[in-house]
Amino acid sequence: MAFLGARARCSAAAAAKVAQRRRLAEDARGPPSPPGSQRAALYVHWPYCEKRCSYCNFNKYIPRGVDEAAVRRCLVTEAQTLLRLSGVRRVESVFFGGGTPSLASPHTVAAVLEAVAQATHLPADSEVTLEANPTSAPGSRLAAFRAAGVNRLSIGLQSLDDTELQLLGRTHSASDALQTLAEARRLFPGCVSVDLMLGLPAQQVGPWLGQLRELLRRCDDHVSLYQLSLERGTALFTQVQQGTLPAPDPELAAEMYQEGRAVLREAGFRQYEVSNFARNGALSTHNWTYWQCGQYLGVGPGAHGRFVPQGAGSHTREARIQTLEPDNWMKEVMLFGHGTRKRVPLGELELLEEVLAMGLRTDVGITHQHWQQFEPPVTLWDVFGASREVKMLLEQGLLLLDHRGLRCSWEGLAVLDSLLLDLLSQLQDTWRQRTPSPVPGG
Incomplete structure (x- = not known):
């Protein structure tokens, strides 16, 4: 049937x-x-x-x-x-x-x-x-x-x-x-x-x-x-x-x-x-869906997932990994209904790092609308608008930052790995400056 x-x-x-x-x-x-x-x-x-x-x-x-x-x-x-x-x-x-x-x-x-x-x-x-x-x-x-x-x-x-x-x-x-x-x-x-x-x-x-x-x-x-x-x-x-x-x-x-x-x-x-x-x-x-950091569920031995477990009363997105070895995975599924071996809650910065690293893999990049869907405390302009490193990448024709958002050029897509280090570092620096430390004097 x-x-x-x-x-x-x-x-x-x-x-x-x-x-x-x-x-x-x-x-x-x-x-x-x-x-x-x-x-x-x-x-x-x-x-x-x-x-x-x-x-x-x-x-x-x-x-x-x-x-x-x-x-x-x-x-x-x-x-x-x-x-x-x-x-x-x-x-x-x-x-x-x-x-x-x-x-x-x-x-x-x-x-x-x-x-x-x-x-x-x-x-x-x-x-x-x-x-x-x-x-x-x-x-x-x-x-x-x-x-x-x-x-x-x-x-x-x-x-x-x-x-x-x-x-x-x-x-x-x-x-x-x-x-x-x-x-x-x-x-x-x-x-x-x-x-x-x-x-x-x-x-x-x-x-x-x-x-x-x-x-x-x-x-x-x-x-x-x-x-x-x-x-x-x-x-x-x-x-x-x-x-x-x-x-x-x-x-x-x-x-x-x-x-x-x-x-x-x-x-x-x-x-x-x-x-x-x-x-x-x-x-x-x-x-x-992966490249745009949408939710996905991973089913089967060793599968990965990213989702908010709302059924468990949570509001935090989690990275999940299922048990690797098939026989052990099956035992856990039969006992508990699923074989999730590892659950890692993702903080706001970790999620934005994923949005940046995954989104820039595409020719569309990260639109301002897309970035705001993750409710960040900083805009793309806040993070990258005044950066000297980003300005150099823009001048070299590797990166584009405009009214649409942030994206790689045709030439930039080919060398994305070399660009990401600077861009992720810039995001982390801006985050530290814009968000208060949880530790007094921190």
């Missing part, structure tokens, strides 16, 4: 979905769910993979056997509990991430969506995204996910070079990737995102740009470019440390990124976030 309900919701959503995406692309004003709002996004973590990729240090597990019915019951229970605790009345998007959620049964996806729809309002045009790897997503399975209520796919292609895919520990070939992409576009036209990695050991600019151009001949309306990050504890990190692989060249990676974003711009893509590019309004509305 849940499966059929989700199918009806999916088929009813197509036209409204396009309109919703266009509205977001055109105005993109402020957070969809400010602190204390009754709206939120929902992230669902599926922690299992077929194998661990050589670069990955995410919270994922290679199981000997998964009792999916038990996992499904716990995902449903935790979603219901957190929706009740948060007081959320409307879920604006759902994202199934991992791990490899395309390894889960479509019935699990349908059960979670049905539980959300029963506990709160899940509009027909809500974006429901599933991360998929080419090898776990044949056409018939993708069709079943569509029937379960998924209306957007995020495909982890990573590379169109078989040697690079082997280096990354991927289980698919370039041919598998392109075949899955073609099938996904047939089933989810205009709603397929693909990931491409850059900055791999021994990778060169020319061949990588060739991959990007080949992808542009085959892809849909959303592309994400991610630079390889060598994480301690991964196989790739060990190989580089031992000298069996050359260390990635950061200057070459920077050149790939700059050249790549120029190629995407020429192809009609808008760089709406540091790593994300869309055309025809195909922005990720779920990820936009």
Whole structure:
């Protein structure tokens, strides 16, 4: 029954979905769910993979056997509990991430969506995204996910070079990737995102740009470019440390990124976030919630969330992390209704630091209206209007501060990390000057 309900919701959503995406692309004003709002996004973590990729240090597990019915019951229970605790009345998007959620049964996806729809309002045009790897997503399975209520796919292609895919520990070939992409576009036209990695050991600019151009001949309306990050504890990190692989060249990676974003711009893509590019309004509305510091609930082992637990009588936004290990998480869900392991109340300054750091990742930046939704004691003009450091960044053409708000220029987006240190420091200094110390003489 849940499966059929989700199918009806999916088929009813197509036209409204396009309109919703266009509205977001055109105005993109402020957070969809400010602190204390009754709206939120929902992230669902599926922690299992077929194998661990050589670069990955995410919270994922290679199981000997998964009792999916038990996992499904716990995902449903935790979603219901957190929706009740948060007081959320409307879920604006759902994202199934991992791990490899395309390894889960479509019935699990349908059960979670049905539980959300029963506990709160899940509009027909809500974006429901599933991360998929080419090898776990044949056409018939993708069709079943569509029937379960998924209306957007995020495909982890990573590379169109078989040697690079082997280096990354991927289980698919370039041919598998392109075949899955073609099938996904047939089933989810205009709603397929693909990931491409850059900055791999021994990778060169020319061949990588060739991959990007080949992808542009085959892809849909959303592309994400991610630079390889060598994480301690991964196989790739060990190989580089031992000298069996050359260390990635950061200057070459920077050149790939700059050249790549120029190629995407020429192809009609808008760089709406540091790593994300869309055309025809195909922005990720779920990820936009993160970047605009909206509320989101994290369900599943190791999932993160940010929301005001109004159901518990609180008025303070919290950062929440669920228990990492799946078996322990399931025990806690069965005992308490949720597996929240860590709760960190966010102070006013901490929240504004998040608003600044996340908002500047987007091409819209932080509008004055958006900033005021978090009820700060200082305006953007108060913080940055008289700053010498900011004035230098404005003169260099890296930053813009005007009647719209604060944002990076095209050039500034590419070097955001180097700008943030000064901007966060300026916010902290202004905060100390404008807000009284709780300690006498402090």
